[in-house]
Amino acid sequence: MSVEAVVFDIGNVLIEWDPYRLYDEVYGKDRREEIFATVDLAGMNDRVDLGAPFREAVEGLVAENPLFRDEIMLWHDRWLDMASPAIPLSVHLLRTLRVKGIPVFALSNFGRETFETACTAYDFLTEFDRTYVSAHHRMMKPDPAFYAVLETESGLSGASLLFADDRADNIAAAKARGWHTHLFDGPEGWAQTLVAHGLLTEEETRP
Numbered sequence: 704m705s706v707e708a709v710v711f712d713i714g715n716v717l718i719e720w721d722p723y724r725l726y727d728e729v730y731g732k733d734r735r736e737e738i739f740a741t742v743d744l745a746g747m748n749d750r751v752d753l754g755a756p757f758r759e760a761v762e763g764l765v766a767e768n769p770l771f772r773d774e775i776m777l778w779h780d781r782w783l784d785m786a787s788p789a790i791p792l793s794v795h796l797l798r799t800l801r802v803k804g805i806p807v808f809a810l811s812n813f814g815r816e817t818f819e820t821a822c823t824a825y826d827f828l829t830e831f832d833r834t835y836v837s838a839h840h841r842m843m844k845p846d847p848a849f850y851a852v853l854e855t856e857s858g859l860s861g862a863s864l865l866f867a868d869d870r871a872d873n874i875a876a877a878k879a880r881g882w883h884t885h886l887f888d889g890p891e892g893w894a895q896t897l898v899a900h901g902l903l904t905e906e907e908t909r910p
Contacts, residue, residue, distance in 0.1 A: 706883060706900050708806040708832075708859050712844075712868040713813065714786065716887045717793045718825060722778070722785045729777060738774045747778070751814035754838040757782075758816075782817055783824055792890035794827050795910045796897060801830060805902055810853055810866065812837040812844055833857055844868070845876035854880070865900055867893050 714720035722744070726735035738744075747764045751757050761779040765772050778785075800807050809831045813821070815838040822828045835853050837843035842852070854860040861881035868874050869887045877884050885896040894908035 705863070706865045706902060707863040708808055708857065708865075709800055709897070709902065710808045710810050710853070710864055710866040710877075710882075711793075711797060711831075712866075712870075712873065712887070713809055713811040713821070713828065715869040716790070716867055716893075717797065717827070718786055718789050718821065720786055725777070725781060725785045726774075730774070738771060742768050742771050742775060744775070744778060747775075748814075749812075749843070751817065752812040752837045752843050754815065754841045756816070757814050783820060786817070786821055787824070789825055789827070790890055792908075792910065793893065796890065796894055796903070796908065797827060798830070799903060799907050800897070801832075803903070803907075806832040806857075808833040808835065808853060808857065810835045810844065810850070810868075814838045844870075844873040847876055847880065850876060850880055850882075865896070865902070867896070 711717060723735060726738060730738065742764065747760050751760050758779060761775060765775045768775060797807055813836045818836050818838065833853070833856065835849070837849065840849060840852055842849040862883060865883040865885070866874070866877045867885045867887045868877070871886060874884045874886050883900065885893055887893055894903070897903045898905055898908060
């Protein structure tokens with residue numbers, strides 16, 4: 704079966720996502736390591752990705768860790784600095800697929816408010832034919848049920864889908880459903896995968 708739609712993760716596929724970079728810039732590496740070892744910022748972010756209101760989740764973590772108030776609020780106040788910049792070649796590939804009439808979907812762990820912020824900053828995030836954001840469905844990758852939502856709503860499944868994600872566990876969940884997959888570690892490799900599947904030519908992958 705040939706690929707009928709291409710599915711993009713967003714963070715570290717279309718835009719960079721690197722909280723460490725911001726915290727290193729503001730506090731230095733040693734202090735950042737202390738902050739992340741003491742405060743469960745990742746767990747808080749997961750709650751946001753599952754639908755918790757962004758500011759409420761951040762302020763809840765502050766209430767649990769008042770000595771780290773400024774460090775935790777940085778996650779809220781400078782969120783876009785962690786979700787930047789765009790990855791230009793990936794954006795080009797997304798738009799070239801659309802021009803060719805190949806459906807493109809997003810399947811991403813994202814909060815409601817943070818996704819709105821990202822869409823304001825990056826217009827290409829509004830260009831998908833279908834968008835599946837974890838907070839909207841209150842489930843997140845690699846939960847198989849989240850992948851099933853995409854299949855049910857799009858009417859596509861298995862080898863008719865090609866999925867790019869930067870996390871091995873998310874890729875494994877897609878493979879288990881029979882999807883074609885690409886473990887993203889840079890846009891050049893993703894471009895070659897699209898060529899290998901006959902979706903783009905080498906020339907079309909070049910901006």
